[in-house]
Amino acid sequence: xxxxxxxxxxxxxxEVIEIIAKLAASxxxxxxxxxxxxxGGIAEMLKGKNKNLSKGVEVEAGEERASVNLxxxxxxxxxxxxxxxxxxxxxKQAIENMTGLEVEEINVKVQGVQFKDEIIEEEEEEEE
Amino acid sequence: xxxxxxxxxILITVIFMFLTILFSLYSFGMGGEEAIPSIIYEFYESWxxxxxxxxxxxxxxxxxxxxxxxxxxxxxxxxxxxxxxxxDITLNALKNLVKGxxxxxxxxxxxxxxxxxxxxGVRILLRGKVKTKTIIPSLTEELQEMVKAYIxxxxxxxxxxxxxxxxxxxxxxxxxxxxxNRE
Numbered sequence: 001x002x003x004x005x006x007x008x009x010x011x012x013x014x015e016v017i018e019i020i021a022k023l024a025a026s027x028x029x030x031x032x033x034x035x036x037x038x039x040g041g042i043a044e045m046l047k048g049k050n051k052n053l054s055k056g057v058e059v060e061a062g063e064e065r066a067s068v069n070l071x072x073x074x075x076x077x078x079x080x081x082x083x084x085x086x087x088x089x090x091x092k093q094a095i096e097n098m099t100g101l102e103v104e105e106i107n108v109k110v111q112g113v114q115f116k117d118e119i120i121e122e123e124e125e126e127e128e
Numbered sequence: 129x130x131x132x133x134x135x136x137x138i139l140i141t142v143i144f145m146f147l148t149i150l151f152s153l154y155s156f157g158m159g160g161e162e163a164i165p166s167i168i169y170e171f172y173e174s175w176x177x178x179x180x181x182x183x184x185x186x187x188x189x190x191x192x193x194x195x196x197x198x199x200x201x202x203x204x205x206x207x208x209x210x211x212x213x214x215x216d217i218t219l220n221a222l223k224n225l226v227k228g229x230x231x232x233x234x235x236x237x238x239x240x241x242x243x244x245x246x247x248x249g250v251r252i253l254l255r256g257k258v259k260t261k262t263i264i265p266s267l268t269e270e271l272q273e274m275v276k277a278y279i280x281x282x283x284x285x286x287x288x289x290x291x292x293x294x295x296x297x298x299x300x301x302x303x304x305x306x307x308x309n310r311e
Contacts, residue, residue: 076224078282079281084207085210085212105213109218110221113221
């Protein structure tokens with residue numbers, strides 16, 4: 001995405017939009033994480049993307065509009081339609097506020113479900 | 129991954145394995161010094177081999193294209209479509225949800241889950257063992273209702289069928305009754 005002003009041109013890389021989307025989605029209660037497939041990981045590696053920062057996010061951005069595909073892992077016991085709606089709203093708001101782009105669609109794919117004991121295990125591993 | 133993709137991938141892998149073992153044996157000095165050069169010489173000015181290698185190249189390129197542009201997508205089902213976009217869930221995620229709920233049911237263990245989709249919704253097949261003295265029809269009915277209600281409430285996905293197959297019995301200590309009888 002690029003924008004011209006009197007003093008010059010502003011360009012926002014797709015990866016930046018992906019990071020904004022990922023951070024916004026991760027803040028939603030009930031989201032355990034983002035999910036990138038092995039194939040997606042290889043593709044991102046070949047494209048030279050920072051895998052961790054934009055994992056599970058695909059952005060197609062034009063001059064004024066963008067669409068986002070998110071792959072998420074949700075916590076067990078949560079209402080998935082509610083979480084998906086919250087993710088869509090939050091990501092749309094974050095991208096539109098920070099970039100000025102109009103977000104046309106945010107597609108959410110739930111790739112996995114994480115159980116509470118898995119979350120506790122992960123937290124313990126991080127502490128170590 | 130679709131069946132055709134699997135077949136092509138297996139084919140390419142078998143060819144790759146054959147070539148690598150061939151070159152490996154040649155490198156260890158087996159088959160004679162002129163073995164591989166004489167094979168390669170056979171390819172020269174042979175339109176049949178030229179066509180074969182060209183087809184293999186196209187298949188390889190097609191697989192790469194599928195991998196990076198379309199992706200070997202996991203099967204999924206639609207949860208809903210709203211003003212902001214589509215919401216989908218993979219069958220693998222649904223399977224985990226089913227696993228989470230069925231483990232809470234007493235009297236049944238070692239449950240394996242299979243999922244499929246059709247126009248009427250998601251079909252769930254559960255296979256497991258029940259404890260001795262369990263009233264199987266009431267337990268399975270309870271399980272069916274619990275799974276259907278949970279999946280529909282938490283995901284919004286319509287469950288068209290929950291099939292339960294009891295394939296074994298176990299006692300209080302966890303021993304298999306079927307095996308004991310055989311012994």
